[in-house]
Amino acid sequence: MKSSVSTREMRRLYRTMVTIRKFETLAGELFAAGKIPGFIHLSIGQEASSVGVCSVLRPDDYIATTHRGHGHVIAKGGDLKKMIAELIGRKTGYCKGKGGSMHIADFSLGILGANGVVGGGFPIIIGAGLSIKLRHTDQVAVCFFGDGASNRGTFHEAMNMASIWKLPILFVCENNCYASTTPTSYACSVTNIAARAAGYNIPGVTVDGNDILAVREAAGKAVDRARRGEGPTLLENKTYRRRGHFEGDPQKYRTRAEVAEWEKNDPLLRFASVLKKKKLLTGEMEKEMQEGIAKELKEALAFAEQSEWPAPEEALEDMFINP
Amino acid sequence: MPERMISCAVAICEALTEEMARDEAIFIIGEDLVAHGGIFGQFKGLPERFPGRVIDSPISESCIVGAGLGAALTGMRPLVDMHFADFVTCAMDEIVNQTAKIRYMFGGQVKVPLVIWAPDGAGLSAAAHHSQSLESWFIHAPGLKVVVPSEPADVKGLLKAAIRDDDPVIFFQHKKLFAREGPVPEGEHIVPLGKAAVKRPGGSVTILTYGSGFYMSMEAANELAGMGIEAEVIDLRTLKPLDFETIADSIKKTNRAVVVHEACLSGGFGAEVSARINSELFDYLDAPVLRVAAKDVPIPFSPRLENFVLPKVEDVIKAVRQVTYR
Numbered sequence: 001m002k003s004s005v006s007t008r009e010m011r012r013l014y015r016t017m018v019t020i021r022k023f024e025t026l027a028g029e030l031f032a033a034g035k036i037p038g039f040i041h042l043s044i045g046q047e048a049s050s051v052g053v054c055s056v057l058r059p060d061d062y063i064a065t066t067h068r069g070h071g072h073v074i075a076k077g078g079d080l081k082k083m084i085a086e087l088i089g090r091k092t093g094y095c096k097g098k099g100g101s102m103h104i105a106d107f108s109l110g111i112l113g114a115n116g117v118v119g120g121g122f123p124i125i126i127g128a129g130l131s132i133k134l135r136h137t138d139q140v141a142v143c144f145f146g147d148g149a150s151n152r153g154t155f156h157e158a159m160n161m162a163s164i165w166k167l168p169i170l171f172v173c174e175n176n177c178y179a180s181t182t183p184t185s186y187a188c189s190v191t192n193i194a195a196r197a198a199g200y201n202i203p204g205v206t207v208d209g210n211d212i213l214a215v216r217e218a219a220g221k222a223v224d225r226a227r228r229g230e231g232p233t234l235l236e237n238k239t240y241r242r243r244g245h246f247e248g249d250p251q252k253y254r255t256r257a258e259v260a261e262w263e264k265n266d267p268l269l270r271f272a273s274v275l276k277k278k279k280l281l282t283g284e285m286e287k288e289m290q291e292g293i294a295k296e297l298k299e300a301l302a303f304a305e306q307s308e309w310p311a312p313e314e315a316l317e318d319m320f321i322n323p
Numbered sequence: 324m325p326e327r328m329i330s331c332a333v334a335i336c337e338a339l340t341e342e343m344a345r346d347e348a349i350f351i352i353g354e355d356l357v358a359h360g361g362i363f364g365q366f367k368g369l370p371e372r373f374p375g376r377v378i379d380s381p382i383s384e385s386c387i388v389g390a391g392l393g394a395a396l397t398g399m400r401p402l403v404d405m406h407f408a409d410f411v412t413c414a415m416d417e418i419v420n421q422t423a424k425i426r427y428m429f430g431g432q433v434k435v436p437l438v439i440w441a442p443d444g445a446g447l448s449a450a451a452h453h454s455q456s457l458e459s460w461f462i463h464a465p466g467l468k469v470v471v472p473s474e475p476a477d478v479k480g481l482l483k484a485a486i487r488d489d490d491p492v493i494f495f496q497h498k499k500l501f502a503r504e505g506p507v508p509e510g511e512h513i514v515p516l517g518k519a520a521v522k523r524p525g526g527s528v529t530i531l532t533y534g535s536g537f538y539m540s541m542e543a544a545n546e547l548a549g550m551g552i553e554a555e556v557i558d559l560r561t562l563k564p565l566d567f568e569t570i571a572d573s574i575k576k577t578n579r580a581v582v583v584h585e586a587c588l589s590g591g592f593g594a595e596v597s598a599r600i601n602s603e604l605f606d607y608l609d610a611p612v613l614r615v616a617a618k619d620v621p622i623p624f625s626p627r628l629e630n631f632v633l634p635k636v637e638d639v640i641k642a643v644r645q646v647t648y649r
Contacts, residue, residue, distance in 0.1 A: 126390045130378075
């Protein structure tokens with residue numbers, strides 16, 4: 001039986017999912033229009049995982065995220081204005097234009113950073129977990145990663161360390177079926193990444209990653225367990241990366257039919273239908289919500305576009321505290 | 324009263340004992356630390372004195388450095404022990420891509436008070452995987468401070484400064500120098516990062532060195548004095564940030580420079596210092612800047628081979644005679 005979620009919380013979950021979807025859609029459009037330099041990785045179709053997990057976290061809990069991290073940052077409370085400003089390289093962005101899409105962090109929200117290195121978050125989250133333990137707080141640290149990262153040595157080092165020290169960590173694998181162009185079925189020795197938990201003597205749980213309530217339920221249990229000092233959990237959210245690895249990816253490694261099949265399994269549509277069935281969301285409410293979010297994003301984009309570019313010499317700042 | 328003499332190993336322990344007593348955020352993490360106070364006994368007594376704050380780790384270098392980094396980002400002040408400096412290769416992503424870049428990449432949002440402590444150096448027949456001097460790799464990774472002490476007093480003072488610093492510091496400690504003794508002040512003794520020391524004044528030539536190269540250079544300087552050549556020996560101590568002012572002051576006086584280090588020649592720190600001297604002090608030079616370094620091969624095992632590869636006092640003397648035309 002699923003634990004009860006208040007009406008207000010249900011709507012809030014849905015609203016955050018829609019915000020991420022719209023943010024990512026906007027980012028895709030900005031990229032296509034040549035307004036975002038470099039390259040970006042979108043998380044469209046994976047919103048249930050980021051929102052479901054972050055919904056059970058406290059503001060003082062930590063997350064480490066990935067190159068596909070916009071959704072996690074938004075779900076943890078990230079500022080849309082600073083995010084878009086960073087994506088388009090402005091001075092008012094989260095990192096003053098030094099990071100870009102793959103390096104957004106907000107330490108005031110416990111967001112220890114997105115990471116350009118696949119599997120780069122594991123060692124950092126071990127440090128956050130160890131620090132929690134040494135400081136005797138009841139915070140929790142969450143590491144988001146993909147199926148591809150579960151093949152990095154850092155994953156295995158981290159799972160072992162978290163287990164022997166019973167660190168308050170939740171490892172969240174977003175198994176989206178592809179590591180860049182390589183199918184999970186080819187690159188992973190197991191069908192379920194969660195099976196790898198057994199090798200480290202920690203619970204491994206696989207859930208339907210497009211069912212937000214299932215994700216929330218599983219993440220909630222794991223987070224409670226971690227908070228009680230009972231150690232880490234590996235949670236695998238089975239989902240699908242609907243966009244290419246990066247925007248502009250020719251995607252020769254999969255068929256349109258496969259993508260279309262997963263589009264039917266859309267986490268937003270699924271949750272909206274649950275909410276409508278329970279009479280928690282009406283057409284009118286949805287319209288209002290969509291418009292509200294669109295307005296927020298429009299304002300965020302305007303803020304970003306009106307922001308100054310960094311002065312070239314600012315590239316030399318923020319190196320050391322004591323130079 | 325003469326200052327007491329202690330070894331580098333004791334100086335390390337003393338620095339850490341004082342700092343850990345002062346600041347509860349400091350902890351040490353690495354392999355094989357608790358049972359014997361580290362494989363070189365460098366942390367002897369600390370596990371007992373600070374229970375739970377000297378942490379034995381599995382052999383997982385990436386996560387050892389990551390543990391330090393993640394803890395540094397969340398309010399702690401860790402010292403990570405690399406076991407042997409050679410093993411930094413197993414944690415290069417965490418050191419170079421993460422630790423060095425995090426503050427900058429995130430727009431200065433956060434401080435990274437992390438010390439990566441790495442016992443390096445050859446001369447112990449430890450062969451190619453346990454003998455390297457890798458400091459120049461980290462000079463080339465913007466975002467790290469690089470410290471290579473020689474004398475015990477500097478070991479203590481620089482380690483305390485590194486621990487108190489809010490930026491990441493990689494601290495190379497030569498293994499062969501653990502037992503080396505010298506006068507060390509008791510109690511509070513800080514050697515600020517980024518300050519070189521003129522350890523032997525002289526007017527004929529400037530020898531720029533650090534770590535084990537310092538002792539080699541002092542020995543050479545004493546022999547050279549017999550030939551009427553007075554070498555000024557500068558112990559750089561911190562390679563990044565580099566105290567170029569002290570270097571320049573000396574070269575303006577001596578008009579000649581020799582850089583001495585144990586690391587191999589090509590791409591070594593000597594190349595960097597030499598390039599800077601050439602571009603900034605060319606008019607003061609009466610001779611080309613020479614470098615004394617190890618040969619460009621991995622460190623071999625057999626003592627005769629190892630000795631052949633490493634730089635020696637004779638090499639320093641030869642280089643100095645060359646630049647002084649004597």
